[in-house]
Amino acid sequence: MTALSQSVPASGARQYRFSWADAGPFLALAALLALGFLVNPDFLSETNLANVITRSAYVAIIAVGATFVISSGGLDLSVGSMVAFIAGITIMFMNMMAPSLGVWAIPAGMAIAVVTGLLCGLANGLVVTVGRIEPFIATLGTMGIFRALITYMTNGGTIPIDRSLREAYRPVYFGTLAGIPIPILISAAVAALGAFVLYKTKYGRKCAAVGANEDVARYSGISVVSTRTIAYVIQGACVAIAAICYVPRLGAATPTTGQLWELQVITAVVIGGTALRGGKGRIWGTIAGAVILELIANLMVLSDFVSEYLVAAVQGVIIIIAMLVQRFSK
Amino acid sequence: MLSRKWVAAVAVGALMVAGQALAADKKVVAVSIPAADHGWTAGVVYHAQAAAKEINAAFPDVEVVVKTSPSAADQVSALEDLSASRKLDALVILPYTSEELTQPVKAIKDMGTFITVVDRGLTDASIQDLYLAGDNIAVGANTAKFMIDKLGGKGDIVVLRGIPTVIDDERIKGFQDTIKGTGIKVLDIQYAHWNSDEAFKLMQDYLAKYPHIDAVWANDDDMLLGVLEAVKQSGRTDIKLALGGNGMKDIVKKVIDGDAVTPVETPYPPAMIKTAIYMTVANLIGQAPVRGHVKLDAPLITQANAKEYYFPDSPF
Numbered sequence: 104m105t106a107l108s109q110s111v112p113a114s115g116a117r118q119y120r121f122s123w124a125d126a127g128p129f130l131a132l133a134a135l136l137a138l139g140f141l142v143n144p145d146f147l148s149e150t151n152l153a154n155v156i157t158r159s160a161y162v163a164i165i166a167v168g169a170t171f172v173i174s175s176g177g178l179d180l181s182v183g184s185m186v187a188f189i190a191g192i193t194i195m196f197m198n199m200m201a202p203s204l205g206v207w208a209i210p211a212g213m214a215i216a217v218v219t220g221l222l223c224g225l226a227n228g229l230v231v232t233v234g235r236i237e238p239f240i241a242t243l244g245t246m247g248i249f250r251a252l253i254t255y256m257t258n259g260g261t262i263p264i265d266r267s268l269r270e271a272y273r274p275v276y277f278g279t280l281a282g283i284p285i286p287i288l289i290s291a292a293v294a295a296l297g298a299f300v301l302y303k304t305k306y307g308r309k310c311a312a313v314g315a316n317e318d319v320a321r322y323s324g325i326s327v328v329s330t331r332t333i334a335y336v337i338q339g340a341c342v343a344i345a346a347i348c349y350v351p352r353l354g355a356a357t358p359t360t361g362q363l364w365e366l367q368v369i370t371a372v373v374i375g376g377t378a379l380r381g382g383k384g385r386i387w388g389t390i391a392g393a394v395i396l397e398l399i400a401n402l403m404v405l406s407d408f409v410s411e412y413l414v415a416a417v418q419g420v421i422i423i424i425a426m427l428v429q430r431f432s433k
Numbered sequence: 434m435l436s437r438k439w440v441a442a443v444a445v446g447a448l449m450v451a452g453q454a455l456a457a458d459k460k461v462v463a464v465s466i467p468a469a470d471h472g473w474t475a476g477v478v479y480h481a482q483a484a485a486k487e488i489n490a491a492f493p494d495v496e497v498v499v500k501t502s503p504s505a506a507d508q509v510s511a512l513e514d515l516s517a518s519r520k521l522d523a524l525v526i527l528p529y530t531s532e533e534l535t536q537p538v539k540a541i542k543d544m545g546t547f548i549t550v551v552d553r554g555l556t557d558a559s560i561q562d563l564y565l566a567g568d569n570i571a572v573g574a575n576t577a578k579f580m581i582d583k584l585g586g587k588g589d590i591v592v593l594r595g596i597p598t599v600i601d602d603e604r605i606k607g608f609q610d611t612i613k614g615t616g617i618k619v620l621d622i623q624y625a626h627w628n629s630d631e632a633f634k635l636m637q638d639y640l641a642k643y644p645h646i647d648a649v650w651a652n653d654d655d656m657l658l659g660v661l662e663a664v665k666q667s668g669r670t671d672i673k674l675a676l677g678g679n680g681m682k683d684i685v686k687k688v689i690d691g692d693a694v695t696p697v698e699t700p701y702p703p704a705m706i707k708t709a710i711y712m713t714v715a716n717l718i719g720q721a722p723v724r725g726h727v728k729l730d731a732p733l734i735t736q737a738n739a740k741e742y743y744f745p746d747s748p749f
Contacts, residue, residue, distance in 0.1 A: 143642065145641055150641060154637045254469065257475070258475055258478075258479070259468075259471060259475025260749050261748070263683075355658075357472070357655070358470055358471055359628050362628070401634075404635060404639070
């Protein structure tokens with residue numbers, strides 16, 4: 104209830120007041136860019152930045168959905184496996200349709216991807232809400248299920264996309280529109296839509312209310328079950344969009360596709376300023392978080408200071424420092 | 434009436450006894466391997482099942498049973514299940530881990546079973562009757578030799594390595610020992626965890642960092658797929674060679690087609706499980722002596738011999 108009553112009047116006033124807490128992830132991003140330039144001037148080259156932001160698009164798109172799930176007090180560990188599963192279904196469907204539909208198999212496959220994503224999200228949501236299973240356990244279960252299904256579908260190997268579709272589909276990852284890579288445009292559109300829903304609609308307010316205090320939300324007449332379930336469905340749709348952008352990059356799905364992405368997604372959301380215990384969501388912060396994660400990995404390769412054996416440790420330290428900077432800037 | 438029933442009963446009984454005797458005469462070869470969770474193990478499963486089918490058809494006296502397990506603990510249980518119901522004449526095993534499987538395999542050995550160990554050794558080498566593996570040092574060394582030759586003894590290269598394990602270390606060691614003293618300079622070496630997506634990103638970063646790269650070595654073909662995509666996207670033409678390793682069918686196909694950037698491949702073939710099964714059966718059926726250590730070399734796969742290593746129906 105506190106989140107609900109505060110956020111409504113505050114939204115008008117916020118525009119006039121600079122909030123260090125909200126700016127935190129963007130300050131961290133700026134600091135990282137400056138650090139990167141000092142380490143290696145090539146870091147800020149247009150090609151490098153375009154590469155890094157483009158490949159952060161998957162995690163960013165999925166993390167927009169995760170912002171809904173987490174701010175409503177849930178958690179979804181299954182997203183990485185779900186990407187692989189949806190990518191597998193999509194490729195199999197496209198390959199099946201290629202002889203009869205030709206290039207039109209691609210949009211048809213995309214539609215199948217979205218439907219599959221919605222259904223996977225709905226399944227997660229129902230297990231958590233109607234089944235009343237802890238989100239951690241429920242989605243740990245579906246994580247295993249999706250991973251096993253993609254392994255089964257591929258026989259442990261790979262499902263490559265039909266050669267006739269490969270070139271036609273490639274631009275969805277590698278193409279540009281007005282000089283901007285298409286995955287960046289897609290993730291910007293997803294984020295804009297997500298921000299609108301979370302900040303400007305009744306559903307967005309319900310999401311935060313349910314995450315802040317489930318009981319108070321229920322007494323206020325909000326359906327906790329439907330609010331949380333819808334958050335998981337949104338998550339499923341976001342995973343499907345990420346899968347649609349993922350398939351054209353390497354043109355295949357394998358049992359290792361999307362492995363550990365769930366952890367990157369959760370990290371991006373938290374770096375972005377969303378509280379892991381729920382009640383507060385920051386869509387643009389999430390996007391900044393996803394870019395920060397990818398920039399750190401990029402910086403590790405472009406610098407010569409860090410031994411290949413210690414890369415993961417330095418990444419961990421940078422993430423913790425970024426979080427501490429945010430904490431103390433409040 | 435009565436006597437006819439008796440005759441029928443005796444006949445059926447006789448048939449059953451004969452069937453029992455027939456089944457008892459069959460030599461049972463159990464094959465225990467990891468379940469398919471990535472390309473290479475998927476290849477192992479494919480070739481083990483192919484070997485079982487071929488041998489069961491060719492030798493009526495032999496029954497090859499293949500059992501896959503998704504973890505070390507499951508593999509231990511699988512061994513117990515396989516050996517509980519009948520006597521095993523031979524066991525061919527690709528152990529998940531050395532430590533956990535050593536005791537369970539020894540227990541089966543003590544029942545008088547012939548033990549063939551493939552790829553990963555047990556901690557007690559006295560348990561195995563036959564040990565068969567590939568040569569990871571040769572995978573690195575042979576790739577390096579080709580690269581030195583092709584680049585004329587000098588050039589700037591980048592390397593992608595896999596998951597920190599003995600396999601990865603051996604391949605890298607074989608490579609680095611071979612290029613030592615030549616003009617080949619390793620600009621950078623980083624882990625990409627045998628994963629195409631990570632390799633794609635890492636290669637993009639290498640390309641951003643180094644304006645000139647003569648060659649790339651990814652010590653596994655999954656990673657090579659990501660590397661090739663990143664190079665293609667960059668449009669760079671300075672990269673003369675991009676080599677992998679393992680013998681994935683997509684890469685062997687490139688060699689067959691005479692690809693300019695990937696003209697050769699080094700095998701660490703999952704089909705080695707098939708070699709092990711056939712050798713074990715040769716011992717059981719033909720009394721061919723097979724006890725000992727067998728190390729498959731990693732000869733360069735070129736356009737001339739690539740057909741031998743190409744399995745279009747295999748998942749790997």
